Amino acid sequence: MPRPLPPRLAAIGGSVFSRLAAQISAASQPPAPLHVGDTHRPPPPGCHVEALAAATHPGLHRYLAPQGHPGLIGDLAAHLSARWGCAVDPARLLITPGATGALSAIAAATLEPGDEVLVIAPYWPLIVGIIHTVGAVPVELPLFAPGPPPAPAALRAALAAAVGPRTVAVYLNSPHNPTGAVLDVAQMDAVVDVCRAHDLYLWSDEVYADLSFVGPPPPVAPRAPERTFAVGSFSKGWGMAGYRCGWVLLPPDPALRGALWKMVTHQSYGAAHPAQLAARAALAGGAAWQAEARAEAAAVGAAAAARLGVPAPAGGSFLFLDLRGCGPSGLSEDDATHEILVRCLDAGVLLAPGRSCGQAYAGFARLCFTAAPPALVNRAVDAVAGVLGR
Amino acid sequence: MPRPLPPRLAAIGGSVFSRLAAQISAASQPPAPLHVGDTHRPPPPGCHVEALAAATHPGLHRYLAPQGHPGLIGDLAAHLSARWGCAVDPARLLITPGATGALSAIAAATLEPGDEVLVIAPYWPLIVGIIHTVGAVPVELPLFAPGPPPAPAALRAALAAAVGPRTVAVYLNSPHNPTGAVLDVAQMDAVVDVCRAHDLYLWSDEVYADLSFVGPPPPVAPRAPERTFAVGSFSKGWGMAGYRCGWVLLPPDPALRGALWKMVTHQSYGAAHPAQLAARAALAGGAAWQAEARAEAAAVGAAAAARLGVPAPAGGSFLFLDLRGCGPSGLSEDDATHEILVRCLDAGVLLAPGRSCGQAYAGFARLCFTAAPPALVNRAVDAVAGVLGR
Numbered sequence: 001m002p003r004p005l006p007p008r009l010a011a012i013g014g015s016v017f018s019r020l021a022a023q024i025s026a027a028s029q030p031p032a033p034l035h036v037g038d039t040h041r042p043p044p045p046g047c048h049v050e051a052l053a054a055a056t057h058p059g060l061h062r063y064l065a066p067q068g069h070p071g072l073i074g075d076l077a078a079h080l081s082a083r084w085g086c087a088v089d090p091a092r093l094l095i096t097p098g099a100t101g102a103l104s105a106i107a108a109a110t111l112e113p114g115d116e117v118l119v120i121a122p123y124w125p126l127i128v129g130i131i132h133t134v135g136a137v138p139v140e141l142p143l144f145a146p147g148p149p150p151a152p153a154a155l156r157a158a159l160a161a162a163v164g165p166r167t168v169a170v171y172l173n174s175p176h177n178p179t180g181a182v183l184d185v186a187q188m189d190a191v192v193d194v195c196r197a198h199d200l201y202l203w204s205d206e207v208y209a210d211l212s213f214v215g216p217p218p219p220v221a222p223r224a225p226e227r228t229f230a231v232g233s234f235s236k237g238w239g240m241a242g243y244r245c246g247w248v249l250l251p252p253d254p255a256l257r258g259a260l261w262k263m264v265t266h267q268s269y270g271a272a273h274p275a276q277l278a279a280r281a282a283l284a285g286g287a288a289w290q291a292e293a294r295a296e297a298a299a300v301g302a303a304a305a306a307r308l309g310v311p312a313p314a315g316g317s318f319l320f321l322d323l324r325g326c327g328p329s330g331l332s333e334d335d336a337t338h339e340i341l342v343r344c345l346d347a348g349v350l351l352a353p354g355r356s357c358g359q360a361y362a363g364f365a366r367l368c369f370t371a372a373p374p375a376l377v378n379r380a381v382d383a384v385a386g387v388l389g390r
Numbered sequence: 391m392p393r394p395l396p397p398r399l400a401a402i403g404g405s406v407f408s409r410l411a412a413q414i415s416a417a418s419q420p421p422a423p424l425h426v427g428d429t430h431r432p433p434p435p436g437c438h439v440e441a442l443a444a445a446t447h448p449g450l451h452r453y454l455a456p457q458g459h460p461g462l463i464g465d466l467a468a469h470l471s472a473r474w475g476c477a478v479d480p481a482r483l484l485i486t487p488g489a490t491g492a493l494s495a496i497a498a499a500t501l502e503p504g505d506e507v508l509v510i511a512p513y514w515p516l517i518v519g520i521i522h523t524v525g526a527v528p529v530e531l532p533l534f535a536p537g538p539p540p541a542p543a544a545l546r547a548a549l550a551a552a553v554g555p556r557t558v559a560v561y562l563n564s565p566h567n568p569t570g571a572v573l574d575v576a577q578m579d580a581v582v583d584v585c586r587a588h589d590l591y592l593w594s595d596e597v598y599a600d601l602s603f604v605g606p607p608p609p610v611a612p613r614a615p616e617r618t619f620a621v622g623s624f625s626k627g628w629g630m631a632g633y634r635c636g637w638v639l640l641p642p643d644p645a646l647r648g649a650l651w652k653m654v655t656h657q658s659y660g661a662a663h664p665a666q667l668a669a670r671a672a673l674a675g676g677a678a679w680q681a682e683a684r685a686e687a688a689a690v691g692a693a694a695a696a697r698l699g700v701p702a703p704a705g706g707s708f709l710f711l712d713l714r715g716c717g718p719s720g721l722s723e724d725d726a727t728h729e730i731l732v733r734c735l736d737a738g739v740l741l742a743p744g745r746s747c748g749q750a751y752a753g754f755a756r757l758c759f760t761a762a763p764p765a766l767v768n769r770a771v772d773a774v775a776g777v778l779g780r
Contacts, residue, residue: 002558002559002589002590002591002617003500003505003558003591005499005500005645005646005649006499006500006501006502009499009649009652012652012656014648014651014652036453038452038453039451039452040452042444042448042450042451043451048444048450048451049439049440049442049450049664050439050440050441050442050443050444051440052439052440053440054432054438054440058432059632060432060438060439060632061429061432061433061438061629061630061631061632061633062428062429062430062631062632063426063428063631063632064632097487097634097658097659097662098658098659100656100657100658100659101657101658101659104656104657104658108523109395109396109399110393110395110396111396112396113503115393126655126656126659129652129655129656130656133498133652133653133656133657134524168392168393169392199392200392201392201393227392239451240451241451241452241453242449242450242451242452242453242454242662242663242664243451243662243663243664244487244658244659244660244661244662244663255395256395258404259395259399261404262399262402262404262519262523263523265516265519266402266490266494266516266519266520266523267490267491267494267523267657267658268487268488268490268491268494268634268657268658269487269488269490269491269516269634270634271634271662272487272632272633272634272661272662272664272665273632273633273634274439274632274633274662274664274665275662275664
């Protein structure tokens with residue numbers, strides 16, 4: 001190799017499943033895939049790629065402008081306007097290859113090496129790596145587990161205490177992956193207050209916005225449009241994670257739009273054209289599907305939580321299980337969790353190690369209750385409960 | 391805005407069409423889109439997304455592993471093995487959102503701020519921005535126009551003279567965008583020699599490999615597998631640019647594979663699942679389509695070149711037109727070219743300014759002869775010839 005790899009790469013973890021790889025490949029049949037945040041439900045009727053006939057969409061194979069399909073952008077602006085009860089300017093929207101593509105472009109467009117982003121933990125596993133890719137530093141704040149997210153005053157105090165001279169942004173995710181919490185208005189306002197007081201960007205990851213079981217989550221961008229990157233996706237809310245289509249609503253500053261456009265253009269040249277047409281169809285006709293998917297997720301999540309003796313999730317697709325004390329004694333938290341995950345795998349269920357959601361969570365594991373059909377999730381949860389003696 | 395934008399962003403140009411934006415929107419009907427490297431031909435039969443029935447591909451909407459569909463990786467390895475006459479290890483392949491996604495991940499995984507990449511000019515317009523996104527420096531070497539690419543000794547000397555202490559890689563593109571040149575074995579070897587002598591990576595952009603009109607281009611990766619990133623795409627060779635599916639064949643060093651995996655994972659989480667299934671179908675059944683597409687492109691390109699009085703392209707999708715002396719006198723090259731592009735637009739044809747392919751090419755323009763059906767390209771070329779008085 002001509003050059004050593006950039007040191008920033010060493011800060012990014014490899015696959016969190018590498019320690020389980022031998023057991024996974026040795027399994028006699030594939031385990032229930034409750035480790036990944038996916039949806040077993042296919043997209044709404046008419047929103048599958050097979051519905052995209054070349055005869056009715058003659059340019060379907062061709063490039064789109066990297067900022068996205070103009071029709072999708074317009075429809076999405078209308079959708080968000082209706083959801084939030086305030087006008088959303090389509091000029092502030094960019095379509096991206098999933099929320100991952102959006103957050104990657106935001107990081108690349110706004111961070112310098114050494115800049116810090118406050119990341120509320122536990123967190124969506126990819127966010128710290130996205131920050132590391134540009135040589136910036138994720139500062140983990142283990143605030144949302146164990147126990148529920150702090151009350152507004154405590155949340156405000158904890159965030160403010162972590163702000164330093166290199167802090168550029170706060171990463172917030174609600175409905176929350178992995179705890180299932182949904183922040184209320186006062187908690188949102190606490191986060192917004194800190195961002196405003198310290199002139200920080202707010203990265204609001206809203207990919208589970210359609211999977212809130214306690215009513216629509218309070219909108220974030222309208223509280224602080226000047227500093228909020230609101231990131232969404234068609235992956236979870238419309239069952240098309242594999243299509244790779246998400247978006248970001250930007251602050252109105254045209255320089256920021258230019259910067260994000262540059263990054264989306266050069267990182268991927270935008271989301272796939274068929275994915276964008278499928279997304280547009282989902283916006284037009286996916287409401288009933290969403291209601292069904294949400295009701296199913298709420299019921300399956302509540303049943304799983306009851307079986308495992310933890311509080312029912314308020315939204316999202318996950319339970320975050322505290323395994324401390326459940327594994328063999330005399331081991332480190334990492335090793336004890338690994339033993340439990342191996343036993344779960346022996347029982348036919350793959351879970352994600354809590355460490356993938358934060359350095360403070362070696363004693364935890366994440367379970368996704370939307371990644372398989374309800375009957376399979378119920379059986380898998382029973383198996384996990386057996387391993388945990390619950 | 392909480393922070394000034396990182397200075398590396400300023401180095402990335404905006405849309406090269408912004409100066410023509412007013413004229414484009416004022417046009418009474420859309421101009422012939424010969425500015426972008428696209429294919430008017432839809433993908434081979436059976437390789438459209440509409441052929442991807444959920445019933446036969448039940449997990450089509452779900453995440454794939456970010457490195458790509460294992461079946462596509464295996465089929466692509468077999469395809470490249472057959473094309474190159476040597477074994478290609480599937481473990482060295484990653485699937486990416488287009489060649490753009492591959493080159494973006496390579497840049498992010500291997501470059502430090504201030505590192506230099508030698509970019510043979512004129513070049514594919516996005517490559518310099520991709521290098522700038524990570525704060526590295528593209529060093530433009532205007533070697534491939536005007537006139538054909540240099541003979542091997544001159545090419546070797548010109549590249550070697552440009553190598554400095556921060557040089558990390560050479561970017562090479564053949565069949566060449568925008569000149570239509572296809573390097574022969576001796577020219578390839580000259581580039582490889584310089585990379586080996588100075589321990590540089592070779593970024594070999596081969597997205598037009600299936601559009602060589604002079605026989606298969608000499609393979610690059612087998613000449614220097616230890617340092618070559620061979621980048622390909624389904625966009626041009628199989629008519630699916632909008633699907634966003636490409637690949638990179640890596641050097642065998644596992645650390646490089648790990649680094650690229652990290653970048654693809656965090657920049658986009660990989661190419662769209664339907665795109666990868668369409669690509670797999672194209673590998674299985676696209677050979678006849680490719681032969682037809684290649685024959686059509688060769689004929690249309692040769693006719694366009696003859697009409698415009700320039701040499702016929704040996705491959706690719708472009709003519710690179712030297713406009714110096716054709717525009718109004720007394721203007722800068724930039725302004726004179728702009729005037730010609732406005733006249734072309736008035737005549738119904740959109741071309742790309744040569745400046746998008748290199749700082750040395752303000753007096754040039756790029757014409758894509760595959761972006762519209764042959765009859766439309768022929769009419770558009772006639773119109774351009776009229777503007778140029780040819």
